Amino acid sequence: xxxxxxxxxxxxxxxxxxxxxxxxxxxxxxxxxxxxxxxxxxxxxxxxxxxxxxxxxxxxxxxxxxxxxxxxxxxxxxxxxxxxxxxxxxxxxxxxxxxxxxxxxxxxxxxxxxxxxxxxxxxxxxxxxxxxxxxxxxxxxxxxxxxxxxxxxxxxxxxxxxxxxxxxxxxxxxxxxxxxxxxxxxxxxxxxxxxxxxxxxxxxxxxxxxxxxxxxxxxxxxxxxxxxxxxxxxxxxxxxxxxxxxxxxxxxxxxxxxxxxxxxxxxxxxx
Numbered sequence: 388x389x390x391x392x393x394x395x396x397x398x399x400x401x402x403x404x405x406x407x408x409x410x411x412x413x414x415x416x417x418x419x420x421x422x423x424x425x426x427x428x429x430x431x432x433x434x435x436x437x438x439x440x441x442x443x444x445x446x447x448x449x450x451x452x453x454x455x456x457x458x459x460x461x462x463x464x465x466x467x468x469x470x471x472x473x474x475x476x477x478x479x480x481x482x483x484x485x486x487x488x489x490x491x492x493x494x495x496x497x498x499x500x501x502x503x504x505x506x507x508x509x510x511x512x513x514x515x516x517x518x519x520x521x522x523x524x525x526x527x528x529x530x531x532x533x534x535x536x537x538x539x540x541x542x543x544x545x546x547x548x549x550x551x552x553x554x555x556x557x558x559x560x561x562x563x564x565x566x567x568x569x570x571x572x573x574x575x576x577x578x579x580x581x582x583x584x585x586x587x588x589x590x591x592x593x594x595x596x597x598x599x600x601x602x603x604x605x606x607x608x609x610x611x612x613x614x615x616x617x618x619x620x621x622x623x624x625x626x627x628x629x630x631x632x633x634x635x636x637x638x639x640x641x642x643x644x645x646x647x648x649x650x651x652x653x654x655x656x657x658x
């Protein structure tokens with residue numbers, strides 16, 4: 388099977404974008420809560436419907452390796468969004484300084500990811516050491532590289548982190564578009580806290596989250612962009628150190644404790 392020509396990838400993206408823009412912004416009310424579906428979500432769905440893995444007959448048109456070739460340009464494609472967000476840091480520097488401690492403290496959110504997800508992985512889904520790679524963080528590029536370096540590419544831990552990385556690439560951005568306006572509509576959290584939560588160390592997720600929040604609270608667009616960009620920068624710089632010295636060592640201890648509760652009969656994936 389021939390490799391996918393780049394012009395087919397570009398055409399597919401353009402069709403998905405046009406479909407999303409044609410549908411436009413849709414709002415769904417749930418009592419006091421509200422979900423805002425941006426064109427990005429519909430473009431994502433349209434893109435899924437045009438890949439051979441979902442619609443096998445398209446393999447004859449698309450060829451092989453479309454996903455791999457497209458993934459190489461994702462980073463470059465989302466950088467203009469991050470540049471726009473980062474540009475708002477200067478005009479909101481006082482707010483960033485004021486929220487500095489919160490920006491640093493939120494990096495420990497990876498502990499919450501592990502504490503909540505690992506019991507489900509080990510006890511409910513009977514996963515072995517794959518659960519360490521799958522739950523120590525949201526598994527973006529820095530975490531992926533560290534797990535591969537520490538455990539090796541052909542290990543259960545590498546399998547776990549790779550699976551979460553792929554799922555995050557496909558579904559994370561769409562989820563980050565839907566959840567922020569929904570949570571903001573509940574009026575439980577300060578908009579600044581939600582903006583800082585957008586910064587995950589992943590450019591596409593951060594951009595989608597900040598855009599969705601800005602649509603829900605347009606009066607705070609510039610502040611949301613500044614806090615999201617600052618948080619994203621902080622995540623990229625500090626998250627790797629937290630992973631190395633805190634979350635992965637704790638994940639090892641946590642996994643061994645949960646494995647004892649689960650019992651030795653389920654240790655198949657550890658072999």
